[in-house]
Amino acid sequence: MTVGTKMQQTIASAESVMANLKSFALDTVDPQAKQMYNQLAQTMENTVMTLKARLNYIQQQEPQYRQQ
Structure with missing residues (x-):
């Protein structure tokens, strides 16, 4: 597995976590929990x-990592 592929997978995982946190913020009625989830989603x-x-930098520096 190339560095580029690993980076793409990591980005997809991070985006999934972000979406889950935003969903938790919408689903909760507890103001403190809502704020926490929103802050974590922003992070x-x-x-x-x-x-x-x-x-993007890796792909510019190392053409073999560019997505085909």
Whole structure:
């Protein structure tokens, strides 16, 4: 498995976690829990953006990792 493939899988997993956290925030009525889930979702969104930027950099530097 290449670094590019691993990065893509990691990004997909992080996006899934982010979606779950957003769903939990919508499903709960507890204001503290809602705030916690929203903050965690925002952290995951920042993580996804960072990972995507890194993947883009890797693909520019190493053409073999570009998605076909």
